[in-house]
Amino acid sequence: MNSGEEFMKRLISGVKPTGEFTLGNYIGAIRQFVEMQSNYESFVFVADLHALTIYNDPTELHNRIRELVGIYLACGLDPKYTTLFIQSENLYHANLSWVLECNSYMGEMSRMTQFKDKSKNKGNDSISVGLFTYPDLMASDIILYDADVVPVGIDQKQHVELARNLVERFNHKYGDTFKVPEPIVPEAGAKIYDLQNPTKKMSKSDESGKGCIMLLESPESAKKKIMSAVTDSENKIYYDPDNKPGISNLLVIYSSLERVSIEEVVKKFENSNYGEFKREVADSVANFLTNLQAKYEEIVSGDLIDKTLDESNEKVRKLAEAKVKEVFKKIGVGRY
Numbered sequence: 340m341n342s343g344e345e346f347m348k349r350l351i352s353g354v355k356p357t358g359e360f361t362l363g364n365y366i367g368a369i370r371q372f373v374e375m376q377s378n379y380e381s382f383v384f385v386a387d388l389h390a391l392t393i394y395n396d397p398t399e400l401h402n403r404i405r406e407l408v409g410i411y412l413a414c415g416l417d418p419k420y421t422t423l424f425i426q427s428e429n430l431y432h433a434n435l436s437w438v439l440e441c442n443s444y445m446g447e448m449s450r451m452t453q454f455k456d457k458s459k460n461k462g463n464d465s466i467s468v469g470l471f472t473y474p475d476l477m478a479s480d481i482i483l484y485d486a487d488v489v490p491v492g493i494d495q496k497q498h499v500e501l502a503r504n505l506v507e508r509f510n511h512k513y514g515d516t517f518k519v520p521e522p523i524v525p526e527a528g529a530k531i532y533d534l535q536n537p538t539k540k541m542s543k544s545d546e547s548g549k550g551c552i553m554l555l556e557s558p559e560s561a562k563k564k565i566m567s568a569v570t571d572s573e574n575k576i577y578y579d580p581d582n583k584p585g586i587s588n589l590l591v592i593y594s595s596l597e598r599v600s601i602e603e604v605v606k607k608f609e610n611s612n613y614g615e616f617k618r619e620v621a622d623s624v625a626n627f628l629t630n631l632q633a634k635y636e637e638i639v640s641g642d643l644i645d646k647t648l649d650e651s652n653e654k655v656r657k658l659a660e661a662k663v664k665e666v667f668k669k670i671g672v673g674r675y
């Protein structure tokens with residue numbers, strides 16, 4: 340641990356273990372956790388309680404949780420810097436979430452765009468109450484640890500902003516209790532788009548599977564997806580997300596994986612045609628997946644996952660317990 344830890348700002352973020360993990364998860368979120376971990380006191384978790392807003396096969400969910408920890412470690416999260424844990428193993432998240440539910444309003448929750456999108460075209464009897472209140476659980480995840488920064492993709496920014504409002508409201512009602520968290524959204528890569536429909540977010544719920552690259556899929560299959568990505572007919576490579584969403588998306592993917600600026604990528608490919616450009620992007624993605632998967636295989640065959648989680652448990656439980664006790668005292672429940 341860094342000896343100046345108590346003066347370092349805190350980072351927290353997580354990924355929900357539903358379905359397969361995508362290149363969007365990596366570029367929009369996990370890559371930031373890795374880059375930022377040594378400059379923050381960093382907490383990254385598996386948001387398994389969040390998975391429950393829809394039905395998941397229990398065995399599959401159970402396996403995905405481990406898979407995600409393996410992916411975190413394979414992507415470069417280092418237990419030396421990052422406290423890695425599973426949300427459901429710390430019972431205080433759900434405790435604080437209830438308090439926040441009682442301090443948030445139907446109006447503000449109804450304005451959450453993700454809720455509106457996910458509940459669209461569904462009847463009231465098939466939308467879980469959890470889908471509606473889930474931003475409270477997410478706020479709880481964040482403020483339980485007094486996090487300063489929360490690196491997320493653009494689709495989660497509104498939820499972090501809700502957390503900020505809830506903190507300000509709570510602190511105003513009950514006295515200074517929580518820190519106001521700040522969302523950190525990457526400049527490029529905050530939203531990676533579907534390869535077949537580049538105005539839509541790349542997402543694990545993509546039905547055809549052709550628009551989304553999974554972190555554990557075969558590099559060959561990922562290459563094919565890049566080669567058949569939808570572009571335009573201009574055959575000129577430059578960054579213009581409004582008019583050239585397909586090419587711009589590929590530029591962002593390449594720039595993120597190769598760690599070079601978009602301007603440099605555009606310069607590199609200024610005389611290439613789309614076929615040549617796609618081949619380079621496909622190679623870059625395949626290379627990235629090959630390395631990631633080799634590390635992943637090594638990690639899941641050893642004991643690092645359980646060792647890491649066991650070591651973190653006590654630390655996060657203690658922090659959370661102290662916070663929830665402080666909250667209970669402030670709001671007047673229990674004996675103290």
Ligand code: TYM
Pocket residue numbers: 351352353354355356363364365366367368369386389476477478480481489490491492493494495528529530531532540541542
């Ligand atoms: P989730 O699991 O949907 O996504 C995890 C992270 O990946 C980012 N992301 C993307 N970024 C760019 N392009 C994409 N196509 C893409 N797809 C996903 C998301 O923005 C997110 O940062 N509720 C959260 C998990 C969560 C959380 C938290 C995050 C629970 N509690 C507390 C931060 C802090 C979720 O469902 O993310």
